[in-house]
Amino acid sequence: MLNANWNFDNSYARLPERFFTRMRPTPVRDPKLVVLNRSLAEELGLNREALASEEGVAVFAGNRVPDGAEPLAQAYAGHQFGYFNMLGDGRAILLGEHVTPSGERVDIQLKGSGRTPYSRGGDGRAALGPMLREYIISEAMHALGIPTTRSLVVVTTGEVVMRETELPGAILTRVAASHVRVGTFQYAARFLSKEELQALADYAIKRHYPNGEHASNRYVFLLEEVMKKQAALVAKWQLVGFIHGVMNTDNMTISGETIDYGPCAFMDVYDLKTVFSSIDTQGRYAYGNQPYIAGWNIARFAESVLPLLHDEEEKAIEIAQKVIEQFPALYETYWLQGMRAKLGLWTEEAKDKKLIGELLHLMYTHRLDYTNTFRALTLEEWHFCEQELRDWYTRWQQRIARQGVTKDEVYERMRQNNPAIIPRNYRVEEALTAAVERGDYTVMEQLLHALQHPYAYTKEQEQYAIPPEPSDRPYRTFCGT
Template sequence: MTHNQNTNVHDETGWNFDNSYRRLPDAFFAEVEPIPVPHPEDVTFNRTLAESLGLNPDKLAGMEGAATFAGNYLPLGAEPIAQAYAGHQFGNFTMLGDGRAVLLGEQITPDGRRVDIQLKGSGRTPFSRGGDGRAALGPMIREHIISEAMHALNIPTSRSLSVVTTGEGVQREIEFPGAVLTRVASSHLRFGTFQYAAKWGGYDNLKALANYAIERHYPEAADEDNPYLALLEKVIKTQADTVAKWQLTGFIHGVMNTDNMTLSGETIDYGPCAFMNTYDPATVFSSIDVQGRYAYGNQPYITGWNLARFAETLIPLINDDQEKAVELLQEKMKLFSERYQQNWLDGMRAKLGLFDTEEGDEALVEELLTAMEKTHVDFTNTFRALTYGTFLETSCGRELNDWHDKWQSRLKREGRSEEDVRRRMETANPAVIPRNHRVEEALEAAVSKSDYTVMEKLLDALSDPYDHTKEYGSYTEPPESEQGYQTFCGT
């Protein structure tokens, strides 16, 4: 099968590309086309997202869409590339790049947004480093489920437009059905993109990349006295906002390498990710995180560490005097812990129905979390029980009961109505999250039986996580046991 170069079967599809990243120096990408597959078939198609992008879902929901999202046909205006970047992977610096992904281009939406359209699993690229460039169905469905759940939870994230099967197998431990995921993101600018530029690109390329990042994501920084210092401040704030939301929902990314951290603050690269059930800051699910570097409780610290690596790349742009540049960057880096802590504490206040600020609030929250860890209770359901007044019926242990009395006293001091408190808590405490065992059920049905109904039902349950009137049934129940449960990268 051959590509249909820059033509589409239907003009009405709605593609509207303007590919600004390609106008960067050639060092930042390699021209590469997706490798066609034998028999592309649709697994799931995100019609709502398609419409928001200005695409015609009726033209893309069938065979034509499957062929496009598999990489067999290039949409009108697509100019496919693989992006170059580097990264610290589990603390070790290495050259990387899109080894199994192709950026088709940047779609300009009806409301003027610019978003990347990327095919993940579309074949080998110059950055594949010996890999086959393909993806298995299970990990692509996992990314689709989790990224759409994150979006519904109001956490900044890339989105999933489509998953298609390829009609061919991919060899991992055993052979799995192949698949391609179409990922939508504000951009794929990573901390690792800047690390690549700083290490191998030279001053001019680094400056071009920084100017591009400012123009694309933080144009207001261009008006500051030092635009590159302002860029760092903007990125610090977005990352502090995002990781606080991770912590407040029990999300564990699993592989927080610097190449998986975006300048936009969007969560990206859903490999061995999972949501925590029983509260424990040491929770790790990823099979490759044997030291617990990216455990739930470490995520804020790792984000700070990653931001420091990003800040280092900006040194030549900040000041001609390196010592002065480092001093300015170090001062700016102090913002992260302050911003994160404030966001996290404000979020915890909302989860507890608190509107006002008191000096002892952080201690109140920490006392709850300590008691939750000791009594091995479910993170999500504990806050849900607090929301609906069933906490004392479900809690176990003197510590939790004593804490409940303190919390009630704290609420009474504010003098808010029970209805106001409940509404605040309902908007901060999801009724349902992507429970690991439910995600695994969906993957098993899809991979083993080509049954996508389990996935669709789960997606429906996850689409309105803060709708507490919805009947979620068993989707709110934690597993009987997660002992030994692991997630895998899928590469």
């Protein structure tokens, strides 16, 4: 039997047992490999041939547990659309933590691996379409330079899952810095002891923020660092027009990675009110609300760690408030830095925010495609008849001329920060339809190949830069559960 080179060391399994339930995945009937992320496997130091073998596929299907793994389902809670619920891994099993040859520690999780004590009536399974969607979008996000969980493998199960109709079942293997969430801390704060909450916080610091072990107050340090990570992450989402769709606190990681690609999508025409999720009927998680929701989620995290910030509750609240009130300015700093880079600005001027705001307003009023507007500026293809758009372009040219850098430096900065392509929603749907309905994975493979280098501006990418045809039917995404 080929050696896959798994190297498990499962630190989460050494936390107090109330944080998880030890259990094996539910075996499936007839697993088949449909997608293997060869480059990620190589990064992880895994043997790709062994992963693709019958024994390897059995691992990814949950039919076999590899040596050293300690499978478990994690417990957590969270605010879902503003309402607190007890949650947990209802259809996922953490196999364990793989340590790469470079010493990096990553979670290996099977998503769609069967029922757990946290399933709350669900079937614990996943359909092929949503698992392929997560594979495509998470890998596109990684290529865009946005912190994210990764997708290693998708296998079909040979079984069907019932949603609105019968759908082919699948399991995705997700790779993450960890699956510790704001909701994990909410669970500990609400249902466990202070000692168990502290054990979780100490674990998070050691795993993700080891410098905090030497801070004067390690738990204040943790709160500050998680806040910085989330402010930077959501700024990156906004800069590429990514809409997560379900920013519940259980989908907010302590590590600062994007997680859970259910009803996510990318914005075409610029509009702060853009919503794709079929269940977000009130627009809570609309594109323009994402920074505010991130701040709201951080406040929930701060509430969870209050007992650790100070022994006196009033003092702990004061400390937490001082930290979280910095979030709006912190987010704006990251976002403004990113927008300056998208416009080729190397220096800072007081009126930059106004110049950026004017562009975004023009994009909204003229129904301009978000990605392609910046693409046109980057390629010097700004050709508009409308006088106000031409006037803005003149002001922008005057601004970049004051920097004291060459034009080549300006446009190179823009190329590095404005993707030529994104995973257009209709292109993703084309790939999913071909794979799920016809068993044709070539459409997906071609899309993934083009998305590997989104800042390359190659000829082959041009077809993927074309926006969708106008439609009276708004694009909708679904959770897949």
